[in-house]
Amino acid sequence: KRSREDGSINDLSTQRRNVFFELDGKIKTLNEMGTVPSCAMELLRTGTHGLDKIKEICAKYNYPTPTEIKMIYDVKTKKFNVAYQYKEICSAKTNISAGEVFMNWITAKKNEST
Secondary structure (H helix, E strand, O other): OOOOEEEEEEEOOOOEEEEEEEEOOEEEEOHHHOOOHHHHHHHHHHHHHHHHHHHHHHHHOOOOOOOEEEEEEEOOOOEEEEEEEOOOOOEOOOOEOHHHHHHHHHHHHHHHHO
């Protein structure tokens, strides 16, 4: 049972999605949760499908597509919080990968907990 929240980061420019969980005050990646690989892949596939829908809606209404979406669901309060970025984050210009952004977010969350 998740004690507080899970987080996910989505990079729409490269269609990368990853998740982490906070369980009993400890941050754990999807790999560390011991999830059955097929279930983990389905979770990531579902998220990617959602990203495709967001891109379609933005294009349909001529609205800028977010370059990053960070989502947090708090299990205790049952509230969902989303933060969008529109600036270029992961690219050759920024020299930052989506993996680095994800790991930086995990590190920040771990630092918040201590």
